[in-house]
Amino acid sequence: MITFTIEDRDGTRQALEIPEGINLSLMEVLKASDYNILATCGGMALCATCHVQVLEGLDALAPAQDAELDMLDTLPNAESDSRLACQIRVNETLEGALFAIRGEDH
Amino acid sequence: MITTDICIIGAGPVGLFAVFEAGLLKMRCHLIDALPQVGGQLSEIYPQKPIYDIPGYPEVKAQTLVDNLMDQIAPFKPGFTLGERVESLEKQDDGSYVITTNEGTAVHCQVVVIAGGLGCFEPRKPEITNLEQFEGKGVAYMVKNPELFRDRRVVLAGGGDSALDWTVFLADIAQEVTLIHRSDSFRGAPDSAEKVVELARQGRIKLLLQSNITSIQGNGHLKEVSVTAKDKSVQILAADHLIPLFGLTPKLGPIADWGLQIDKSAISVNTVDYSTNVERIYAIGDINTYPGKLKLILCGFHEAALMCQSAFQYVYPNQKLSFKYTTVNGVPTF
Numbered sequence: 001m002i003t004f005t006i007e008d009r010d011g012t013r014q015a016l017e018i019p020e021g022i023n024l025s026l027m028e029v030l031k032a033s034d035y036n037i038l039a040t041c042g043g044m045a046l047c048a049t050c051h052v053q054v055l056e057g058l059d060a061l062a063p064a065q066d067a068e069l070d071m072l073d074t075l076p077n078a079e080s081d082s083r084l085a086c087q088i089r090v091n092e093t094l095e096g097a098l099f100a101i102r103g104e105d106h
Numbered sequence: 107m108i109t110t111d112i113c114i115i116g117a118g119p120v121g122l123f124a125v126f127e128a129g130l131l132k133m134r135c136h137l138i139d140a141l142p143q144v145g146g147q148l149s150e151i152y153p154q155k156p157i158y159d160i161p162g163y164p165e166v167k168a169q170t171l172v173d174n175l176m177d178q179i180a181p182f183k184p185g186f187t188l189g190e191r192v193e194s195l196e197k198q199d200d201g202s203y204v205i206t207t208n209e210g211t212a213v214h215c216q217v218v219v220i221a222g223g224l225g226c227f228e229p230r231k232p233e234i235t236n237l238e239q240f241e242g243k244g245v246a247y248m249v250k251n252p253e254l255f256r257d258r259r260v261v262l263a264g265g266g267d268s269a270l271d272w273t274v275f276l277a278d279i280a281q282e283v284t285l286i287h288r289s290d291s292f293r294g295a296p297d298s299a300e301k302v303v304e305l306a307r308q309g310r311i312k313l314l315l316q317s318n319i320t321s322i323q324g325n326g327h328l329k330e331v332s333v334t335a336k337d338k339s340v341q342i343l344a345a346d347h348l349i350p351l352f353g354l355t356p357k358l359g360p361i362a363d364w365g366l367q368i369d370k371s372a373i374s375v376n377t378v379d380y381s382t383n384v385e386r387i388y389a390i391g392d393i394n395t396y397p398g399k400l401k402l403i404l405c406g407f408h409e410a411a412l413m414c415q416s417a418f419q420y421v422y423p424n425q426k427l428s429f430k431y432t433t434v435n436g437v438p439t440f
Contacts, residue, residue, distance in 0.1 A: 038371050040224055040356050042392070042401045046151065047224070047356050073293040074266050074353030076232035076318070080289075106371070 002092055007055065007100040008035065018090055026052070026099065027086035036105045043086040045071050049103040050085035051078070057097030061088060077102065108185060110136040111421045113205050113215035115192050115361070118146020120391030120406030121221035122175040127414040129182030130432065133421045134440065136185035136213050138192055138205070145172035146223050161404060171403075181439040187211050191226055193360050201386060201420070217417040220373060220382075220389040221406070224356035232263065232350050234322055244328025245348045249276075254347075257281045261331045261343055263319055264351035265289055270298035272349065277311050284312040284343055286319060286333055314341075322348060358393075369395050379416030380409045386420050388413045 001017045008014070018029060027050040030037045038049035045067045054061065058081050064072070068087040072078045082102070088094070112128050114121045117139035125135040143149050148157075148168035156165045163171070190207035195218065197203055205213045229247035231237060237245060249255075249272050260280040262273050265287040271294075273285045285302060292299035306313035316336040323330040331343045358371060367374040367383045372395035375381060380388050390413050391406035399405075418427045 036370070040371055044151070048230075049355075069293060070266075071353075073289075074230065074264070076230070076263070076288065076350070076352045078288065 002090065002095050004057070004094045004097040004099065006030065006033075006035065007098065009101055009105065013098075018094075020092065022090055024090050025086050026050075026088040026090055026094070027084075029090050030085055030101070035101060037085070037101070037103060038105065039086065041086075045084055045087055048072070048075055048084060051075060051101075051103040052083055052085045052088075052099045053079055053102055054081045054083055055098040055100050057094065058083075060093045060095075060097065062093060107204070108136055108187070108211070108213045110134050110185060110213060110215050112136075112217045112219055112417060113138065113203070113213045114219045114221055115139075115205070116146060116221035116223055116391070116393070117141075117144040117186065117188070118221060118223045118391065119148060119171060119175055119403050120223075120410055121146070121219070122172070122179055123407050124219055124221060124390060124410035124413065125179040125182055125184045126175075127411045128417070129179065129440070130430070130438070131414055131418050131421075131427065132438065132440075133217075133414065133417065134184075135182070136187070136215065138187045138190060138207060138211075138213065140189070140191040140226050142189040144176065144186065144188065145169065148172050157403070159402065159404060181437055183440050187213070191359065195364050203386065216386065216420045218387045219413060219417070220361060220387065220393055221391045221410075222358070222361065222393040223391060225361075225371070225393065226357060226359040227354035228357045228359065229350070230352040230355040232319060232352060234319055236322060237350075240322060240324055240328045240348070243326065244324060244346060245322070245350070247350060249349065252276065252279055255280045258346040259344055260284070260347045260349065261286065261319075261345045262349045262351060263287070264353075265292050265294060266351065266353060267294040267298060269351040270294040270302050272351065273311060274298060274301045274305065277305050282312070283310075284314060284345075286314045286317050288316065288318050290315045312343075319348070319350075372399075378412075380413045381416060386417075388417065 003017050005015050041047040048071050068084050111133040112135045114137045117137040128135050153169035190209045193208050194206045202216050256279050259282040261284045263286045276283050305311045317333050320334040321332045331345045334340050373389040375389050375394045377396045380390050390409040392401045
């Protein structure tokens with residue numbers, strides 16, 4: 001199992017346990033776990049509604065590619081630890097990480 | 107006024123295939139799309155990317171699929187209004203609708219089909235509480251006429267290409283230009299970024315890095331912009347205009363105000379026929395939602411077929427629908 005923590009917009013934290021080898025993005029896992037993520041573009045790094053801040057464990061993640069960096073760059077509220085959940089594959093690199101949901105919810 | 111049976115909003119793959127399914131039932135279609143070409147995301151965003159889950163095509167390039175769909179629907183002579191955004195919907199006494207675009211094009215139809223995909227791409231707005239209060243009163247999200255800013259005090263926000271380019275351009279026109287960027291570096295084109303830094307060094311513009319706009323003030327018209335830096339220091343800039351340039355984000359646009367049931371930026375539909383809560387309005391493809399929804403082109407094709415079976419009752423109220431296979435009947439033409 002891979003265990004990481006999600007902080008919702010209201011600050012509540014919850015640990016998620018995800019089986020290894022699951023071929024999903026963090027955005028898909030968040031949606032499947034009933035978090036309010038619009039994911040309008042369906043995972044193509046086009047809408048940034050799955051914006052998260054990686055409060056812990058940022059360095060262990062695979063680095064962002066150009067499409068993601070370009071999109072993050074346009075966000076008024078992006079920080080140096082911002083990522084798009086749709087571009088993060090859920091695997092062992094997420095162990096112990098803490099993600100805070102930041103994308104717009106309407 | 108354009109007159110048709112079905113007005114399809116969105117000329118992506120699903121909207122295009124709906125023309126085919128409608129044509130088999132002798133219903134004519136007119137498509138409207140905000141983009142200047144057909145194909146939606148496929149043509150605009152990833153024309154050269156292969157798609158692997160179209161039945162019968164082990165692999166097909168996005169643009170090829172669009173071209174093939176255009177060939178497939180050609181016999182049904184659909185009408186197109188491209189590069190215009192749908193603005194309003196007006197119900198007529200007989201139940202039919204008139205749709206009007208931002209350019210004033212009007213389409214009279216019996217049935218409206220929303221196949222809008224992601225929606226329209228609109229400027230992304232920063233979170234400033236009273237921002238919308240000053241829209242058109244000093245706040246604008248794009249530069250339509252640069253002359254408007256001549257000899258005025260202009261604040262721009264953002265770090266992408268358009269923020270950099272407009273900063274350079276307006277430096278020659280405006281009385282005072284300030285660019286505010288939340289980061290200390292620019293990802294936009296390096297030569298534009300260099301120009302901006304050079305203009306700041308010469309004192310021709312003001313460049314505030316690692317800073318965010320936290321509030322705006324005015325009295326009927328914008329007067330001041332408050333900027334907070336990373337070190338929490340606040341400065342207040344006198345400004346006539348604020349231009350936030352934070353890229354585009356997909357939104358439903360005016361469709362959101364048509365009384366349709368919306369769930370997380372998607373239109374709720376009945377899976378029997380992909381009808382919305384408003385009679386004669388259907389939603390198919392990525393823009394709709396229902397339990398188990400998958401945003402796949404092939405699902406949109408299926409939705410288009412079922413939608414047409416239902417829409418038939420409004421186009422031909424006195425006729426009985428009989429289902430026919432294309433292998434038996436071929437493809438009728440208009």
